[in-house]
Amino acid sequence: MKINLEVGQKWVSDTHPHEDFEIYEIIHYPDEEYPTEIYYCWKRINEKAFDEFIKQKKGKYPDELIEAGKNTYPYAWCGEAQKSNIINKIKKYNMKLSE
Numbered sequence: 001m002k003i004n005l006e007v008g009q010k011w012v013s014d015t016h017p018h019e020d021f022e023i024y025e026i027i028h029y030p031d032e033e034y035p036t037e038i039y040y041c042w043k044r045i046n047e048k049a050f051d052e053f054i055k056q057k058k059g060k061y062p063d064e065l066i067e068a069g070k071n072t073y074p075y076a077w078c079g080e081a082q083k084s085n086i087i088n089k090i091k092k093y094n095m096k097l098s099e
Contacts, residue, residue, distance in 0.1 A: 003087050005040055010098035011090055012046075018053035019093045020046040027080065040086050043078035050077065 005023055012020045025041040044050050054062050054072050062072050081089075089095070 003090060005083060005086060010045055011095040012098045013093040013095045016093045017046045017049035018044070019089065019095070020044060020049070020098075021089075023086075037082070039080040039082060041078070041080045042086065050075075 005026075007023055007026060010020070010022045021042045022045050023040050023042055027039045027041060029037040029039065031037060051061050054060075054065070054075060057075065058065060058070075058072065060068070060070075062077075065071060
């Protein structure tokens with residue numbers, strides 16, 4: 001299964017909705033010695049599911065953690081990753097491209 005990643009794509013999972021994400025930017029890091037590295041910037045799109053997931057894992061909602069001077073580590077709301085990591089996530093959570 002070949003997966004093409006593009007800006008604006010939204011990937012969703014029926015079983016893990018807290019993992020739903022959108023690709024919002026692609027960054028190219030040119031390097032003279034190696035091929036250009038490409039990173040895909042992503043952000044989660046299901047805030048309610050993510051908040052519930054954090055509550056389950058850390059005992060508090062994200063805003064409660066922040067008020068207490070803590071964070072959601074190791075669970076990020078957004079980030080950047082190489083293509084292989086994004087594709088692994090899509091496969092792991094049986095994600096589908098949202099329309």
